Amino acid sequence: MKVLERDACITGAGISAIGRNVNKPAIDLALDSIMSAIAHAGLTVDDVDGLCTNPAVSETPGMTPVPLRDIKNGLGLRLNWFASLQEGPSTLSSIMTAAMAVATGQARHVVVHRTAIQYSMMKQSREAPLQDGAPARRWNNWQGWSYPFNALSPIHSHAMITKVRMHRHGLTREQMASWVLNARKNAQLTPSAIYRESLSLEDYLSSRIISDPLCMYDCDAPIDGSVSFIVSGVAAAKETRNRPLRIEAMSGALYGKDSWDQYEDITSMPARDVGKWLWQRTDLKPSDMDLANIYDGFSIQPIIWLEALGFCAPGEGGEYIAQPGQITLDGVCPMNTGGGQLSGGRLHGFGLLRESCLQLWGEADGRQVKGDPELALTSVGGGALAGALILSRQ
């Protein structure tokens, strides 16, 4: 099988100010991260001939506040190819689609951005609650099947996955804490992370339960911010400043129902399919990875992902992450080296992908993984959304 994504590389990464006191319009955040990504790659705006994002629109406030048009027109881009994507395998679908664009020669350098202002929008809605007696809000899509039951947050789905895993596999809160505490330790070495205070097992176990068995520390936090990448074709990558990070393999497979509650195996969700297809596209194995940044919008997600990706057997994710010396910065396979989303802030996977890139470029400063890492796996998404890719500096 010819694996065409290997003709695509990430050549630059940029980030805006992120957090809860950013106080900038979404378009400015997007422009900040895009301009910094272009500069990081050693390119100019005129070198950009492709543009991509996901999602295009969302019913969730602040999820995707910048229309692609505002970036095209704002920067005066001359684009050979562009796409604002909707039903894709997680936010990574924009990176994967950009990779397909450069691998087919439709574009040379594609800017891919992910911008969200969920914190500002949440604050705004808290200040202006729905009036008593007003008719109910009406919802389409997956929200229409869960919101009417006051299952108003993705935490409910993830709490239910956690519960059934505790029931079937004996997963414990102590095991989950090992992921959360590792992320926090790494965040303490990451200046841009939003939660950097120390956190103990006792803090975790005694914290407020939001929806049992998940507590406050099992959830990431909405922030405002933007992350952008430059995806370049292998030939075009030679014009850039950094060592290109080739996409070794990528996967957005879905073999079951696209649904949060009808997907056949609710303990694995489509991450299982993504894992299957990913390893069919490379001779590498999970044990070859020098590090991994695994989606952790909720602390149960890495457990699902690590089993789906074959780092451990199904049902053994809890034991895997709790093993001493496994996922820590000096461990067998360091994970969520920049604090993940739990402590780093919710950038919908783009913060995780940027961290993988920084590690492979040797730009991770105080949290740099030892041994000059060359291979990094990034997985993104929870519930019905899942995508993953492996970057190689070889």
Next chain:
Amino acid sequence: MRVDCLASPRRDLPALNERNRFFWQSGEAGVLRFSQCNACGYFIHPSAPICAQCRSRDITPAEVSGRATVLTFTINRHAWQAGLEAPFVVAIVEMEEQEGLRLTTNIVNCSVEDVFIGQSVKVLFDHREDVWLPLFEPDLPSGDAK
């Protein structure tokens, strides 16, 4: 602790359309209905104009027993909106007619501590505006007091 979920505010309801209206309004007649394939008998949820098993286009709503099993659940402890009282139970139940035919719902008419994985439950309806939300309660053997 028992919280009567039937009295909870529900500020968010499904947008009705030609495909889902029968489902959300079935409860007016006290029954639960799902789309069913007339060719192979497969239940299709959410409703679709084609059967994902045999690709027949002969689909009509069909009444089910309303009996289900708790596949998993969570006790929500956080008050997400003004007036919304915690705790309450969010669950995914699987209908007895077909493996994988599931609903996200609330378990009501019992203590939140009494809900368990594998529990037998039966449907009841909570009427809000033009929608009859299918909720579930413990399905006790007849003769047992609640």
